[in-house]
Amino acid sequence: MKKIETILHPVRFRIIQRFLDGQVKTAKELAKEVKDIPQATLYRQLDALVKAEVLVITEENQIRGTVEKVYALNNSSATMTKEDVKDLTKEEHLQYFLFFTAQLAKDFDAYLSQDDIDFERDGVGYRQVGLHLTDDEFMDFVKDMGKVVEKYIHNQPNPNRTKRIVSTVVIPENKGGIENDEK
Incomplete structure (x- = not known):
């Protein structure tokens, strides 16, 4: 998938916007900000953004037998370059x-x-x-x-x-x- 398609997907774009201020967030914190996005969709799109390196995992915290990930925006991957749009x-x-x-x-x-x-x-x-x-x-x-x-x-x-x-x-x-x- 092209980087532009990753970034300009409607749900992923909204997720990225929540990180523009440089803050880190867990999926739980993010879910409170984008209440209309179903939880399964949110996790799927977070995973897609991590795989595309638009978001990075900055921490993994053990919480009652599960791992809570902390996400941050990877500014260099979230910015479109002339190479990304040339074709x-x-x-x-x-x-x-x-x-x-x-x-x-x-x-x-x-x-x-x-x-x-x-x-x-x-x-x-x-x-x-x-x-x-x-x-x-x-x-x-x-x-x-x-x-x-x-x-x-x-x-x-x-x-x-x-x-x-x-x-x-x-x-x-x-x-x-x-x-x-x-x-």
Whole structure:
């Protein structure tokens, strides 16, 4: 199975999202966070993510004759590289992008379903900006964004912190115009 298929499976994607903050979790702890995933499915998908090396087992604890595994995200395997996507067809790219954006919409819908929402207080937003950048300026921009993320990525959860999912999509403008796509 391709790494992208492993990661972008609907249940596995949700499991991976639970580890984006760098925390370790047992299956029992994870089950409390994703209550709608049946236990057998959760264990099967955890196993698939470990076999694909997207998750790693950091500890194994003996508990009353059974072994409780502690899982963590293997960031290097959970990140898509240009090698991972180089042979994808246009249709496959679109399929995976639509899945990604559908997951964003699902997360946003879950946020909107809460009783007490406040965009400003919760830091919720969505926006687009157009930046005119040379290739070198764009690479500097990407490095700068990476530095900003790196500054905060190791923050540990505590009662004063809210986990926020930050997603990025970068698409260059179609220089041929919309009519170019219709030909």
